[in-house]
Amino acid sequence: MDVFIQQVINGLTLGAVYAMVALGYTMVYGIIQLINFAHGEVVMVGAMVAFSVIGALAPSGLPPLAIVLVAAGCAIPVCMLIGYAMERAAYRPLRGAPRLAPLITAIGVSIILQHLAMLIWSRNPLAFPQIIKVESYHFAGATITSVQIAILSISLAMMVGLAALVYRTRLGTAMRATAHNPQVAGLMGIDANRIIALTFVIGAALAAVAGVMVASYYGIAHYAMGSQLGLKAFCAAVLGGIGNIPGAMLGGVLLGVVEALGAGYIGDLTGNVFGSNYQDVFAFIVLIAVLVLRPSGLLGERVGDRA
Amino acid sequence: MIRSHFGVIAIAAMVGVAGCGEDKKAQAPATLTIAIGSVAPLTGGIAHLGKDNENGARLAVEEAKAEKIRIGGKEAVFEFLAEDDQEDAKVGNTVAQKLVDAKVAGVVGHLNSGTSIPASNIYSGANIPMITGSATNPELTERGLKGVFRVVGRDDQQGPAVANYLIANAKPKVVAIIDDATAYGKGLANEVEKTLKAAGVKVLAREQGTNKTVDWKAVLTKLKGRGPDAVFYGGMDSTAGPLLKQGRELGVKAVFSFGDGACTDKMGEFAGSGAEGLLCSQAGIPPQAASKKFLDAYKKRFNIDPILYAPFTYDAANLLIEAMKKANSADPAKYLPVLQKIDFAGATGRISFDEKGDRKDAEMTIFTMKGGKLLPIAIIKSGKTIKYEDFVAQSTAPAADVAKK
Incomplete structure (x- = not known):
């Protein structure tokens, strides 16, 4: 039982990160029906910027928590800027083009970002500085670390904040209106281009936080870390129903738990025919299953016809 | 850069x-x-x-x-x-x-x-x-x-070397073996398993990741439930570091041992204080x-x-x-x-080479991590374990030869 509890804790932490990244995919898709495959790279940039800032500030003797907050505080604006630049330079010129064009552009942007990061931060896997001492807490035979608690609570807070932004503010209303019908929203005096750019920027901010969290969780950052994470988060977004914000949150958390439990128990269930190396496969099995059985995703009634 | x-x-x-x-x-x-x-x-x-x-x-x-x-x-x-x-x-x-x-x-x-x-x-x-x-x-x-x-050296020399060192020094009863599903990682892990089994040590069912895995929590949690005394991982440092770090975070007390791919100073950076006391082998000499x-x-x-x-x-x-x-x-x-x-x-x-093209009498080195640095502790040559200091004292002679050339 304690092993099971531990696996669920592992899965929830992983899922919280997936959910944060999945939100970026789903928000953009909800508004312009573009799968922004460069989103995973924004997560990577967030981690890398934080890596550099922590590296620069670590010898200064500031309290570790302050350093990490400053690092996140630097990573977020950098990622927001990248999100904005991406939308402005790569996607806006293709508005109204066939859907394949921006999709391929997104893959191109992803490759560019990856290689720029490789030039700046080298191709070595970087040891993400562990300046805050990790405390472990034990309960019911399971262990939860302070980093896991931080990831869970920060992502919960950010998701609540996002939900409040989207469903309780004028900006959120404008976003939802644009998602519903950009032309009509435009007639109502909403600047659709501005809203779309803002969506990218908000998604990028979430990605930056996710990047810092995932790098400090695993203690490693790498210029190619974003692609796999991005794909998993994309699966999570599809699982929840792409374009649907609560769906992305639910999909992310579910996918994390499915992965952890799957990797933990597949060996026993199949008599060691399949092993834990199939961990990464679960996300894609889920993706296929969802596309076959329920293309609109768990909560994704609204954009089902478009998916 | x-x-x-x-x-x-x-x-x-x-x-x-x-x-x-x-x-x-x-x-x-x-x-x-x-x-x-x-x-x-x-x-x-x-x-x-x-x-x-x-x-x-x-x-x-x-x-x-x-x-x-x-x-x-x-x-x-x-x-x-x-x-x-x-x-x-x-x-x-x-x-x-x-x-x-x-x-x-x-x-x-x-x-x-x-x-x-x-x-x-x-x-x-x-x-x-x-x-x-x-x-x-x-x-x-x-x-x-x-x-x-x-x-x-070859994995079938390196695997037995690290396994024998583990048996002689950590004296484990149950060992968990993980690999990264590459030709290298799996091959090395197989050799370690063979040697351990031959010495009567119980080996748990093999766990695998990939050469890109950074999340080892699921595997480690499962292993923790089985209580191994030692863990061997066949793979490179970029996956072994997170493995070790997460293992220590989960409270796995076992001795962690690795092959040459994870026998680098990077392990100390990736795993922090969790890397102290790890054992690893390198084919050849440091x-x-x-x-x-x-x-x-x-x-x-x-x-x-x-x-x-x-x-x-x-x-x-x-x-x-x-x-x-x-x-x-x-x-x-x-x-x-x-x-x-x-x-x-x-x-x-x-x-010099044997007829297969392998180096004759290739050395293996066993390292441990101390204060974030890898320290060679023993050289294994032709089945014999030699303390590192003794080996260095011996090997100055051929090194001097080369210098003269």
């Missing part, structure tokens, strides 16, 4: 210009251009090790070029062609074919077993000798291909036990210390060059028989 690249290019350009100038002045007779290829992953998770391998070979070729050796009555102009196989067998085959098409005289590489094995078919088919300085999977030389050599002449030259040329296998790729390239010198030809058909029978004092000690 960018600046250092430009630096290299600038130096290369200057060397090139200077070389041309002298050629013209001396009105040299016909020169013989000899291209030596080097393949290692220069992008991806272990690019740092790839660059290290490339640097070793590059240093050897540059030194040979500066020496202006005469081969077959002509002045040899050595060219160095470095390729990136991205740690991927498909890309590895592509660049291998590229080197064959470029008519290289010999190849140093590849770094990984998973890329070296398929690529060796291409080189052997084109009659181009290859010497790997780091691929340790036995299969590479077991298939009877002509012209395939390695200057490091870079810092290589000849002083090599270490100084490497540091001077690249401004860093060699990380892992650079002394071996340096020797590999030198072996090719030495065989060419002795055969007085850069034609593989002529120098290959010489290479097969060579007896060479390299930066890593004496090198």
Whole structure:
């Protein structure tokens, strides 16, 4: 039982990160029906910027928590800027083009970002500085670390904040209106281009936080870390129903738990025919299953016809 | 990063210009251009090790070029062609074919077993000798291909070495074995398992990740429930570091042991204080036990210390060059028989090959992590365990030989 509890804790932490990244995919898709495959790279940039800032500030003797907050505080604006630049330079010129064009552009942007990061931060896997001492807490035979608690609570807070932004503010209303019908929203005096750019920027901010969290969780950052994470988060977004914000949150958390439990128990269930190396496969099995059985995703009634 | 690249290019350009100038002045007779290829992953998770391998070979070729050796009555102009196989067998085959098409005289590489094995078919088919300085999977030389050599030990020597050291020192009853599902990681893990089982140690069902896995929590949680006394992981440092860190965070108390791919100082950075006390093995001898002449030259040329296998790729390239010198030809058909029978004092000690192309009497080294640094604790040679300090005292003799040359 304690092993099971531990696996669920592992899965929830992983899922919280997936959910944060999945939100970026789903928000953009909800508004312009573009799968922004460069989103995973924004997560990577967030981690890398934080890596550099922590590296620069670590010898200064500031309290570790302050350093990490400053690092996140630097990573977020950098990622927001990248999100904005991406939308402005790569996607806006293709508005109204066939859907394949921006999709391929997104893959191109992803490759560019990856290689720029490789030039700046080298191709070595970087040891993400562990300046805050990790405390472990034990309960019911399971262990939860302070980093896991931080990831869970920060992502919960950010998701609540996002939900409040989207469903309780004028900006959120404008976003939802644009998602519903950009032309009509435009007639109502909403600047659709501005809203779309803002969506990218908000998604990028979430990605930056996710990047810092995932790098400090695993203690490693790498210029190619974003692609796999991005794909998993994309699966999570599809699982929840792409374009649907609560769906992305639910999909992310579910996918994390499915992965952890799957990797933990597949060996026993199949008599060691399949092993834990199939961990990464679960996300894609889920993706296929969802596309076959329920293309609109768990909560994704609204954009089902478009998916 | 960018600046250092430009630096290299600038130096290369200057060397090139200077070389041309002298050629013209001396009105040299016909020169013989000899291209030596080097393949290692220069992008991806272990690019740092790839660059290290490339640097070793590059240093050897540059030194040979500066020496202006005469081969077959002509002045040899050595060219160095470095390729990136991205740690991927498909890309590895592509660049291998590229080197064959470029008519290289010999190849140093590849770094990984998973890329070296398929690529060796291409080189052997084109009659181009290859010497790997780091691929340790036995299969590479077991298939009877002509012209395939390695200057490091094999997994079936390394696996038993680390397993026996583990049995003798950690005395585990139950051992968990994990690998990264690559030819290298799995092969090494299999050898460790064989030795442990032969010694009557209980081995849990194998767990696997991939060579990109950073999330090991699910696997480790499962293992924790089975209470192993020791864990062995076959894989590279970029996956082994997170494995160790997460293992300690989950409260796994077992001794963690690794093969050479995870026997780097990076483990201390990735796993922090969790890395203390790990055990790991390296095929061959630690870079810092290589000849002083090599270490100084490497540091001077690249401004860093060699990380892992650079002394071996340096020797590999030198072996090719030495065989060419002795055969007085850069034609593989002529120098290959010489290479097969060579007896060479390299930066890593004496090198000669057995009939399969493996290095005779290859050494294995056992390390532990102390204060964030890897410390060699024992050298295993021909089945005997020698304390590291004793070995260094012994090995100064061949090192001095090399220095004199």
